[in-house]
Amino acid sequence: MTAQSFSHDTLVLLCNNISDAVVVVDQDNRVSLFNAAAEAVFYTPADKILGRKLNRCAPLKSLVPLFEQAYTGGGYTTEVTLPSDILFRARFIVAPDKGCVAVFQPARSPDDTRVELANMIADIVHDLKSPISSTKGFIELIEAAGSLSDRQATFAQRAQSSLEYMLSLVHELLDMAWLESGASLDISHVDLNDLVRHTASQFEDYARRQGVEFELVLPPDGCQVEADDRRLLGVIGNLVSNAIKYSPDGGIVRMSVSVKDHAVTCSIADQGLGISQDYLPHIFERFYRVHTPETRRIEGSGLGLAIVEAVIKKHGGSVFVDSTPGEGSVFGFSLQLSSSN
Ligand code: ADP
Secondary structure, X not given: OOHHHOOHHHHHHHHHOOOOEEEEEEOOOEEEEEOHHHHHHOOOOHHHOOOOEHHHOHHHHHHHHHHHHHHHHOOEEEEEEOOOOOEEEEEEEEEOOOEEEEEEEEOOOHHHHHHHHHHHHHHHHHHHHHHHHHHHHHHHHHHHXXXXXXXXXXXXXXXXXXXXXHHHHHHHHHHHHHHHOOOOOOOEEEEHHHHHHHHXXXXXXXXXXXXXXXXXXXXXXXXXXXXXXXXXXXXXXXXXXXXXXXXXXXXXXXXXXXXXXXXXXXEEEOOOOOOOOOOHHHOOOOOOOOOOOOOOOOOOOOOHHHHHXXXXXXXXXXXXXXXEOOOEEEEEEEEEEOOOO
């Protein structure tokens, strides 16, 4: 099929279904085609542009010298920043005695931009980590340095909880940025029992303050998996921290590891609030939080479980949840058992 056999309407239809922005001007410098992607890039509907001289269309004024250069030089490719503030690779093709076609493609793919943004967030959040940690350390020192009045101790404890919450947000944002950057896992042989024990000692203080006790049910001979231990530790920590956070005073959090049919399952069971069946299908979505009178005062970002699921999927595993309102929840994940077991 030759170009001549396309009607103008067919060309418009075709151009409206491509992601590059296309602007065509005729030999009188009037805009004869302005596709849907161009409307989005120049924030202007086609009917405000079509048939008008290029230099009379305010949103396209910056293109006038570029089209002129194309006419003198016979077409070329350049980079240009358009009103959307995005850098585009622009290609100008001159059709002698007919006009000129300009095609605009983002100079960077959405993936590049996402990675760049993720790295930028990671840098900023990383810078926040040290001052928050050191402030938290100083608050702990105030309590250790001498006796405080009841009011002072209450204020210090509140400051400490807020700083702990900030620190957990910082870790979640760093995890999110890590996932968005597409970085790969640092895989090694890992004993899941060790990670569970480590998490239990890491959260011992928090559990004590919340009046929660731990129970560990682990296979006696260890349980080897191929995993990124740092990321898996983050996953277990997230589930344990939720289990404590949503538990009643006096509740038990049971962390167990079991092996069946070449799969390892790690589950964290609590006797807490539980989650209604209506909310469960959404529980692993980003920023999803259950809003009930009981959860109203509990702080959280809604990012934790989304990170848990993404990290486990990256390991080739799967997550699960089972919950009964008023009785408790079991969250967990399954991974392939390492062949070295
Ligand atoms: P958040 O920071 O809000 O805890 P998560 O992604 O970790 O974010 O959890 C999402 C929502 O799932 C929480 O807001 C909470 O309502 C619910 N949830 C998670 N873990 C538990 C649990 N162990 N018991 C009851 N509800 C939970």
